[in-house]
Amino acid sequence: MDWLRLKWYFLAFSMIFSVAGLISMGAHMRSIGSPVPLGVDFKGGTQVQMQFDQTPDTNRIRQAMSAAGIRDASIQNIEKTVDQPNGNEVLISLPEQQDESSLDAGRQQIMDALQKHYDSTIGPSNVRNVQVVGPTVGKQLEKQALLATLYSMAGMLIYLWFRFQLIYGVAAVVACFHDTLITVGAFALLNKEISLTVIAAILTLVGYSMNDTIVVFDRIRENLRLSRRESLPDVVNRSINQTLSRTVLTSGLTFLTVLSLFIFGGQVLNGFSFALVVGILIGTYSSIAIAAPMLVAWQEWRTRRGKVTVLPAAKRPRG
Amino acid sequence: MKKNLNNKILLIVVVLAVCVYGIFGVPSGFTGKALMEAMTKRIHLGLDLRGGAHLILQVKVEEAVNAETDNTVALIKQELNTANVNYSQVYKPDPAKATLIKVEGVPADKASDARLMLESKYTNEYDVAGGDQTGSFTLTMKPLLVTALEKKTVSQAIEAIRDRVDALGISEPQIQEYGLGDYQVLVDLPGVENESQIESIIQGTNRLEIHAVVGGPYKDEQEAVASQGGSIPADVELKKFSGMMEGGSMAESVYVLQRASIVAGNDFRSADPGINSNTGQREVEFTLTNEAGDRFYDYTSKNVGRNMAVVMNDRVREVAVIKGAIRDRGEIEGAFTPEEVQALSKLLRTGALPASLQQLEKRFVGASLGTDSIRQGITAAIVGILVVMAFMLIYYRGSGINADLALILNLVILLGFMGAFGATLTLPGIAGVILTIGMGVDSNVLIFERIREEVRAGKVPASAVDQGFAHAWVTIVDTHVTTIVSAAILFIFGSGPVKGFATTLTVGLIANLFTAVFVSRVIFDAHLNKMKPGELVSI
Numbered sequence: 037m038d039w040l041r042l043k044w045y046f047l048a049f050s051m052i053f054s055v056a057g058l059i060s061m062g063a064h065m066r067s068i069g070s071p072v073p074l075g076v077d078f079k080g081g082t083q084v085q086m087q088f089d090q091t092p093d094t095n096r097i098r099q100a101m102s103a104a105g106i107r108d109a110s111i112q113n114i115e116k117t118v119d120q121p122n123g124n125e126v127l128i129s130l131p132e133q134q135d136e137s138s139l140d141a142g143r144q145q146i147m148d149a150l151q152k153h154y155d156s157t158i159g160p161s162n163v164r165n166v167q168v169v170g171p172t173v174g175k176q177l178e179k180q181a182l183l184a185t186l187y188s189m190a191g192m193l194i195y196l197w198f199r200f201q202l203i204y205g206v207a208a209v210v211a212c213f214h215d216t217l218i219t220v221g222a223f224a225l226l227n228k229e230i231s232l233t234v235i236a237a238i239l240t241l242v243g244y245s246m247n248d249t250i251v252v253f254d255r256i257r258e259n260l261r262l263s264r265r266e267s268l269p270d271v272v273n274r275s276i277n278q279t280l281s282r283t284v285l286t287s288g289l290t291f292l293t294v295l296s297l298f299i300f301g302g303q304v305l306n307g308f309s310f311a312l313v314v315g316i317l318i319g320t321y322s323s324i325a326i327a328a329p330m331l332v333a334w335q336e337w338r339t340r341r342g343k344v345t346v347l348p349a350a351k352r353p354r355g
Numbered sequence: 356m357k358k359n360l361n362n363k364i365l366l367i368v369v370v371l372a373v374c375v376y377g378i379f380g381v382p383s384g385f386t387g388k389a390l391m392e393a394m395t396k397r398i399h400l401g402l403d404l405r406g407g408a409h410l411i412l413q414v415k416v417e418e419a420v421n422a423e424t425d426n427t428v429a430l431i432k433q434e435l436n437t438a439n440v441n442y443s444q445v446y447k448p449d450p451a452k453a454t455l456i457k458v459e460g461v462p463a464d465k466a467s468d469a470r471l472m473l474e475s476k477y478t479n480e481y482d483v484a485g486g487d488q489t490g491s492f493t494l495t496m497k498p499l500l501v502t503a504l505e506k507k508t509v510s511q512a513i514e515a516i517r518d519r520v521d522a523l524g525i526s527e528p529q530i531q532e533y534g535l536g537d538y539q540v541l542v543d544l545p546g547v548e549n550e551s552q553i554e555s556i557i558q559g560t561n562r563l564e565i566h567a568v569v570g571g572p573y574k575d576e577q578e579a580v581a582s583q584g585g586s587i588p589a590d591v592e593l594k595k596f597s598g599m600m601e602g603g604s605m606a607e608s609v610y611v612l613q614r615a616s617i618v619a620g621n622d623f624r625s626a627d628p629g630i631n632s633n634t635g636q637r638e639v640e641f642t643l644t645n646e647a648g649d650r651f652y653d654y655t656s657k658n659v660g661r662n663m664a665v666v667m668n669d670r671v672r673e674v675a676v677i678k679g680a681i682r683d684r685g686e687i688e689g690a691f692t693p694e695e696v697q698a699l700s701k702l703l704r705t706g707a708l709p710a711s712l713q714q715l716e717k718r719f720v721g722a723s724l725g726t727d728s729i730r731q732g733i734t735a736a737i738v739g740i741l742v743v744m745a746f747m748l749i750y751y752r753g754s755g756i757n758a759d760l761a762l763i764l765n766l767v768i769l770l771g772f773m774g775a776f777g778a779t780l781t782l783p784g785i786a787g788v789i790l791t792i793g794m795g796v797d798s799n800v801l802i803f804e805r806i807r808e809e810v811r812a813g814k815v816p817a818s819a820v821d822q823g824f825a826h827a828w829v830t831i832v833d834t835h836v837t838t839i840v841s842a843a844i845l846f847i848f849g850s851g852p853v854k855g856f857a858t859t860l861t862v863g864l865i866a867n868l869f870t871a872v873f874v875s876r877v878i879f880d881a882h883l884n885k886m887k888p889g890e891l892v893s894i
Contacts, residue, residue, distance in 0.1 A: 085724070087723070163719070163721055164720075164721045164723060164724040165718075165719065165720055165721060165724050166717065166718065166719040167717070167718045167719075168714070168716065168717040168718070169715075169716050169717075170714065170715045170716060172413075172715055173411060173715045173716040176534075177850070180848045180849075181848070183848060184844050184845060184847075184848035184849070187844050187848075188840070188841045188844045191840050191841070191844065192837060192840065192841070195836065195837060195840065199833060232849070232850060232852075232853055233783055233852065233853060233856075235853075236783060236845055236849060236853045236856055236857075239841050239844065239845050240790065240838075240841065240842075240845075240856075240860070242841055243837055243838040243840070243841035243842070244794070244838065246834075246837040246838075246841075247794070247797070247834040247837060247838060250830065250833045250834055250837065251801070251830055251834065254829060254830045254833060258826075278808075281804055282800055282801055282804045285750070285800045285804070286793075286794075286796070286797040286800050286801075289742075289743055289746060289793055289796055289797075289800070290790070290793030290794060290797070291793075292739070292742050292743070292746075292793070293739035293742070293743060293789050293790070293792055293793035294789070294790070294793065296735045296736075296738040296739040296742065296789070297735045297739065297786055297789050299735075300731055300734045300735040300738055301731050301732060301734075301735040301786070302727060302728055302731030302732070302735075304403070304724070304728055304731075304782055305731075305732075305782060305783070305786060308783065308786060309786070312790075
């Protein structure tokens with residue numbers, strides 16, 4: 037099957053999703069000031085998860101908050117999950133406090149407001165989860181997440197440069213960028229929050245996408261060594277076809293395990309598993325649709341500029 | 356060949372045994388309950404699974420430095436007075452620079468005396484400069500000393516927090532320095548039942564001081580400033596007070612206090628509620644350390660009838676009249692309710708902090724959410740494992756058993772490692788286990804697909820297996836290394852739960868290198884040995 041012939045369809049497909057994601061991110065940027073909804077980890081502020089005995093009335097809760105003088109409280113119902121069918125859970129968030137000394141005041145205020153204006157039986161046992169993040173820490177975490185992502189990509193690039201050739205590394209990193217962009221775009225499109233664990237998931241899928249790309253590259257490298265007479269596009273196509281069964285199987289199996297996590301893993305890991313579900317699909321796709329064609333395109337570009345070289349076999353691997 | 360194989364099998368069994376020991380230790384029995392108990396002793400559950408509180412506190416070391424220099428200012432004044440040297444003021448000119456003290460207005464003839472005196476007493480801690488015609492000196496605290504003081508403040512704060520946490524009876528708390536030299540403290544309190552329990556630790560984390568009242572109460576800040584002649588001199592400060600006024604109404608007022616405290620923080624040794632024998636009213640009875648007692652005696656004997664204010668967290672909490680000289684044992688009287696007396700005593704006791712603590716971050720996971728998370732994580736893991744195992748059996752037939760065995764061993768090694776090293780399992784950690792399953796089975800898929808290719812090309816089973824492993828090895832190493840690299844970066848940059856994820860993923864993949872390649876190979880070889888000539892590999 038000639039995969040390379042489909043490259044324009046692939047490009048179109050990728051462009052559509054990337055652009056859709058970017059547009060959504062732009063819209064978010066204008067409305068909330070960040071490209072994607074940010075979790076408490078990065079935004080700072082107070083987030084209290086409360087569980088009630090009966091179905092909570094979000095309107096009344098909102099009224100209770102304003103009656104107590106709490107402004108900018110956001111109330112969110114938590115979706116029922118497969119094994120929590122009677123959730124009755126609500127997420128109450130207060131925006132970031134400029135002044136760290138009033139950090140805990142937010143949570144106390146929420147509790148008081150609920151007790152006074154909603155239901156006097158509310159007590160500490162209704163509290164499932166509390167997250168309070170001051171502005172200092174929020175920025176620290178943001179910086180850490182960004183650094184981690186950059187170092188990760190750089191590390192991959194260097195490793196691939198070392199094991200293959202620079203162009204292989206570049207192609208793989210571009211594929212990873214593409215995957216990250218589309219995954220983050222999916223979060224923007226579906227209005228899902230990005231928290232620290234989601235960043236962890238994104239870094240993992242960077243690793244996974246690399247995995248996938250490397251399997252194809254390894255095969256290309258091996259085939260190039262074996263037959264010096266075939267043209268690069270033919271070699272690439274053959275390599276993809278040869279590794280296809282393995283790719284589909286592994287991605288399929290990993291996808292099934294991650295899907296299990298998404299369905300059964302509960303609400304805490306929801307963002308994390310969603311990122312992985314999208315990431316694994318796109319990561320597999322990108323190895324065939326982005327990374328491999330990039331190699332061929334690079335060579336074509338070099339040939340057209342007069343440097344006639346078939347992409348030489350990469351360095352002999354050790355071991 | 357056979358002997359080699361037997362050695363290899365022995366190695367695998369040994370590894371298996373070691374890992375099982377890692378998971379369970381030596382269990383008290385072999386019932387399901389005993390095994391679970393043994394396992395939870397070895398593998399620690401993270402806060403997000405056990406429930407508990409996670410705090411990041413900032414130690415305001417500036418306060419300790421400020422207190423130290425304030426103290427020095429007061430001492431210098433005393434010294435100058437004793438030496439009969441005139442001065443116009445001794446103060447800290449820049450509120451932002453706590454380490455700089457200025458002495459002004461020393462007449463020229465006393466300048467050298469003053470300089471000598473300052474140097475002899477303070478040269479260890481301060482750099483003294485100035486004198487001569489200008490009649491002013493500056494003392495700057497030595498940078499090394501500042502850093503030493505800041506570090507000492509942090510360790511004292513950690514001690515104080517530890518005391519309070521112990522008093523709450525929390526098992527396995529974690530209190531340590533955090534971050535890179537920013538004087539932050541991390542406090543992890545597993546098993547804290549409900550969130551209000553944390554409050555007692557947090558609330559008491561305020562520095563307690565007693566200051567002399569220069570003037571007040573004033574209605575508001577303008578009045579207070581006006582009373583001082585229009586601007587606030589450097590050695591006093593304004594503090595707000597909200598409390599009962601005469602007539603029983605709540606009101607806010609402003610006091611003008613001496614900036615240097617009389618006694619503060621860990622000058623207090625103890626504080627308990629008591630009843631005044633004369634008035635029958637509730638009061639707080641406190642004791643000071645000896646050295647602080649001397650200072651307090653000195654001050655109170657000279658200032659009978661004046662007011663002093665108990666300041667906490669930048670607000671005036673109580674104003675009391677000095678009834679007589681107090682050495683190291685005293686009472687704070689007022690119309691206290693029983694709760695107030697208890698609270699104030701507790702505040703005095705636990706206010707023995709060298710500097711205030713400020714909350715930067717707080718996370719609390721209720722125990723119910725923790726158990727839910729465990730259940731959900733394990734369900735997802737089991738479903739994942741079963742699906743993968745079933746698939747491998749169906750698709751690869753006989754060799755599928757091979758892959759499944761390797762998978763189970765992989766998990767055992769992973770858990771064994773975690774138990775042996777006392778690693779912490781978090782919810783993302785469980786996700787890491789699930790991911791290890793998915794990615795780990797990739798190695799087997801790579802090998803098996805290659806073997807199938809070789810078989811299709813007509814190779815004999817032994818050769819096909821050989822070639823399959825040889826070709827797949829390179830790719831397996833490459834893919835594992837890249838994923839481990841990103842997991843390592845996550846471990847370095849991540850917080851607690853994310854670290855747990857990076858750990859399980861990394862250990863799982865390393866274990867996978869062993870199981871997918873070595874163990875699978877051994878199983879194949881053992882099977883090949885038993886095969887009759889002409890029989891095909893079931894794959």
